Amino acid sequence: MNKIIAIACHKGGVGKTTTVLNLGFSLNRLGQKVMLIDGDPQGGIAIASNLKKRTTLGIINLLKNDARPEDVIIPTRDKTMSVVGIGAIEPEDVLFLEKEALRGNLGRTIQSIADGFDYILLDSPAGIGGIVTALLTASSGVIIPINCRSIVVKTIPGFLKLINRVRDKLNPSLRIEGMLINMFNENNRSETEVYNEVMKQFPQTVFFNTLIPFDENVERASIKAVPVGILPKAQNIARAYIDLATELKIREIQGNMGGVADEYAEGLF
Numbered sequence: 001m002n003k004i005i006a007i008a009c010h011k012g013g014v015g016k017t018t019t020v021l022n023l024g025f026s027l028n029r030l031g032q033k034v035m036l037i038d039g040d041p042q043g044g045i046a047i048a049s050n051l052k053k054r055t056t057l058g059i060i061n062l063l064k065n066d067a068r069p070e071d072v073i074i075p076t077r078d079k080t081m082s083v084v085g086i087g088a089i090e091p092e093d094v095l096f097l098e099k100e101a102l103r104g105n106l107g108r109t110i111q112s113i114a115d116g117f118d119y120i121l122l123d124s125p126a127g128i129g130g131i132v133t134a135l136l137t138a139s140s141g142v143i144i145p146i147n148c149r150s151i152v153v154k155t156i157p158g159f160l161k162l163i164n165r166v167r168d169k170l171n172p173s174l175r176i177e178g179m180l181i182n183m184f185n186e187n188n189r190s191e192t193e194v195y196n197e198v199m200k201q202f203p204q205t206v207f208f209n210t211l212i213p214f215d216e217n218v219e220r221a222s223i224k225a226v227p228v229g230i231l232p233k234a235q236n237i238a239r240a241y242i243d244l245a246t247e248l249k250i251r252e253i254q255g256n257m258g259g260v261a262d263e264y265a266e267g268l269f
């Protein structure tokens with residue numbers, strides 16, 4: 001079964017879009033069929049991947065019925081990963097998008113194009129508004145990227161509250177895939193202090209073991225609108241994202257193990 005995973009956090013600028021692009025690219029390198037979808041009216045993923053080279057059509061056009069799925073699902077050069085932008089958003093479209101989110105149409109549209117992919121990663125806007133709620137409602141899991149900055153950490157409880165509310169009222173099977181420490185600089189004293197605090201505040205198991213370090217190559221890749229794995233001389237950060245993709249798969253297998261073990265308890269044949 002495919003997995004729809006929202007990459008979301010209350011705070012802006014924590015690395016949501018960067019995570020979508022680079023985790024998606026790494027899952028694809030591990031052999032998974034991946035689709036990246038822009039759920040952010042600012043069009044984060046479209047910008048990060050230079051999608052406009054191919055199309056400016058996107059989710060908004062599906063919602064307005066003026067494009068077909070094949071017009072907006074754009075395969076990358078090697079055809080095994082696809083990108084879907086939000087579309088060319090005019091200011092009045094933001095309100096339309098929010099209304100469609102509340103009506104459940106945004107989530108249904110995303111689910112309707114998910115077939116045939118192993119992982120669908122949704123780039124979310126910051127905050128806890130209607131669009132984020134709709135993306136969480138349409139997802140099987142959520143990854144929460146955070147930075148070790150006190151202002152970011154203070155927003156985590158509010159975001160977890162939203163996740164609980166979505167689980168209670170809209171999507172009981174939504175699972176927290178993990179919180180991801182992003183842009184970590186282990187030589188910065190205040191960051192390591194916040195890191196130690198965060199580790200005390202939440203159960204260790206909720207965090208990915210993989211930390212994504214602060215690395216200038218992310219900005220270099222961003223200028224070229226490519227994943228870091230494509231850049232020469234960016235092995236460190238590229239390896240961190242491969243580790244993250246591998247860990248996501250391992251956590252998924254471990255999460256499913258209880259049920260599987262029961263099913264096979266009488267033997268394999």
Ligand SMILES: Nc1ncnc2c1ncn2[C@@H]1O[C@H](COP(=O)(O)OP(=O)(O)OP(=O)(O)O)[C@@H](O)[C@H]1O
Pocket residue numbers: 011012013014015016017018019040044124125126182183184212213214215216218219222
């Ligand atoms: N590991 C990293 N090392 C250095 N810079 C990074 C790293 N990850 C992300 N960045 C930079 O941080 C900035 C914010 O990243 P990004 O746009 O992914 O955040 P976001 O959470 O999607 O922001 P928004 O809330 O505005 O959508 C970008 O300039 C990006 O290049």
Ligand SMILES: [Mg+2]
Pocket residue numbers: 016017018040044123124
């Ligand atoms: Mg973004």
